[in-house]
Amino acid sequence: MKRRHFIKNASLTGVGLAVGKSLVSCTETNEKSPFKKTSDVLEKGSLPMVIATWHVIDATAKAMQVLQAGGNVLDAVEQGCRVEEANEKGQSVGKGGLPDRDGNVTLDACIMDKHGNCGAVVYLKDITHAVSVARKVMEDTPHVMLAGEGAKQFAISNGFVPEDLLTEASKEAWEKWKVEAKYKPIINIENHDTIGMLAIDENGDISGACTTSGLAYKMGGRVGDSPIIGSGLFVDNEIGACVATGLGEEVVKTVGSFLVVELMRQGKSPQEACEEAITRIVNKPKSDYKNFQVGYIAVNKQGETGSYAIHQWFSMTKFQNGVNEQIQSDYFNKV
Ligand code: SD4
Numbered sequence: 001m002k003r004r005h006f007i008k009n010a011s012l013t014g015v016g017l018a019v020g021k022s023l024v025s026c027t028e029t030n031e032k033s034p035f036k037k038t039s040d041v042l043e044k045g046s047l048p049m050v051i052a053t054w055h056v057i058d059a060t061a062k063a064m065q066v067l068q069a070g071g072n073v074l075d076a077v078e079q080g081c082r083v084e085e086a087n088e089k090g091q092s093v094g095k096g097g098l099p100d101r102d103g104n105v106t107l108d109a110c111i112m113d114k115h116g117n118c119g120a121v122v123y124l125k126d127i128t129h130a131v132s133v134a135r136k137v138m139e140d141t142p143h144v145m146l147a148g149e150g151a152k153q154f155a156i157s158n159g160f161v162p163e164d165l166l167t168e169a170s171k172e173a174w175e176k177w178k179v180e181a182k183y184k185p186i187i188n189i190e191n192h193d194t195i196g197m198l199a200i201d202e203n204g205d206i207s208g209a210c211t212t213s214g215l216a217y218k219m220g221g222r223v224g225d226s227p228i229i230g231s232g233l234f235v236d237n238e239i240g241a242c243v244a245t246g247l248g249e250e251v252v253k254t255v256g257s258f259l260v261v262e263l264m265r266q267g268k269s270p271q272e273a274c275e276e277a278i279t280r281i282v283n284k285p286k287s288d289y290k291n292f293q294v295g296y297i298a299v300n301k302q303g304e305t306g307s308y309a310i311h312q313w314f315s316m317t318k319f320q321n322g323v324n325e326q327i328q329s330d331y332f333n334k335v
Contacts, residue, residue: 047204048073049303049320050080052197053245053295057326059083060319063199073201074113074135077209081109081131084195085211088167093195095128096167097213099174101181102220105165108227109134109211110145112235120145120227126162127155131211134227144229165213177217194226196233196243198299206299208235210243224248230258239265240301242274246294246309254280260298270298271306271330278308278332295329308332 048067050060063080067073085094092098099105109130110120119138122145124130133155137146146154156162166174194212210233212226225248226232232248234257235241242260244251251257256277263273274296282289295309297316307316307329314329 046321047303048076048199048201049299049305049318050076050197050199051297051299051305051307051316051318052080052195053243053297053314053316054195055315055326056080056084056195056197056317057319057324058087059195059197060317061324063197064319064324067199067201073199073205073207074111076199076201077197077207078111078131078135080197080199081195081209081211082129085129085131088169090195091170091173092213092216093211094130094213095163095165096170097165098170098216099166099213100220100222101217103166103171103174104220105170105213106220107165107211107213108224108232109209110227110229110233111135111138111207111209112229112233112241113138113207114205114235114237116236118144118229118235120229121147121151121155122223122227123148123221124151124155126152126165127160128163128165129160131209133158133160134209134211145227147223174217181217194245196226196245196297198235198241198243198297200299200301200303204301204303206235206237206241206301208233208241208243214248225251225256228252230255232257234258234261236261236265238301240270240299242270242277242296242298244294244296245314247292250281250292250294256281256294256296260296264298264300269306270300270304271308274298274306274308275330275332278310282310282332290333297329 050063059080062083063076066076066079088096097105107124107130111134112118119134121133196210198208210226214224231252233243242257244256260273260277295314297307299305309331312331
């Protein structure tokens with residue numbers, strides 16, 4: 001089949017993929033948010049602290065529990081992400097994630113420590129805890145990234161037990177999708193998605209992790225930003241860290257998380273850095289930003305945080321000073 005014909009059939013443009021499971025129109029609402037705004041909570045905070053994309057208070061609670069029990073900050077982000085990977089109700093992470101267009105659930109994940117070490121897995125099938133496999137890649141191999149069957153075999157040889165990740169609910173959703181098999185521009189406003197987590201321990205040391213089943217009904221073989229160091233996640237222990245969610249193709253094109261950290265290095269606050277990284281995306285000539293979502297969360301060495309998205313309803317969960325809460329993110333598209 002000619003490429004042009006294939007693309008027409010698939011309606012697969014760069015922006016035409018489902019990000020998460022909720023379908024909403026592109027019109028922003030002026031509804032009052034029940035949550036605090038990022039700008040209300042930009043004070044310097046005490047350590048340790050944990051932030052994560054979306055509404056994942058069980059995950060941030062787990063990470064904080066690890067830190068408070070004296071665990072290291074890498075354990076904290078790994079354990080926190082595992083909570084959502086095991087949660088079958090979350091249809092964009094780990095077990096229960098929505099499949100690609102062929103019905104295969106494929107996971108992407110990465111992790112990065114305070115020394116700048118990192119590990120990642122892409123297109124991983126049948127293993128729930130992709131973030132832990134990513135950590136094994138980082139710690140036990142000379143490589144940064146393993147893909148597909150190689151990643152799966154590596155996981156199995158390290159004691160991970162293969163299982164079917166396609167739950168009944170996700171299978172049903174996929175079967176419904178198959179009736180029309182259409183990709184439409186969709187903005188994700190739901191309160192749970194790809195989980196990206198950043199944590200700082202009492203000493204000010206930072207680690208981060210990111211795990212996802214990627215875009216629902218993506219092409220077989222598609223890999224997003226989440227396992228790409230510098231795009232989905234970046235940690236520089238001297239400066240801070242950032243993690244992304246949303247349409248991965250747009251994050252990769254701007255190397256989003258690395259950009260945010262570099263902007264903080266130049267003196268911007270985490271909030272200012274997230275805003276500039278989003279602005280880079282929306283200000284591109286011919287940017288179709290009205291039809292996709294991207295959100296960043298970031299933290300600097302002082303424990304200040306920021307978050308910003310293209311559209312309304314992106315949020316982060318923050319656990320600091322004994323408070324574990326969802327914070328509504330500010331956003332670009334206010335018209
Ligand atoms: C991806 N960034 O695979 C992920 C998906 C995501 O909210 O974050 N959805 O492109």
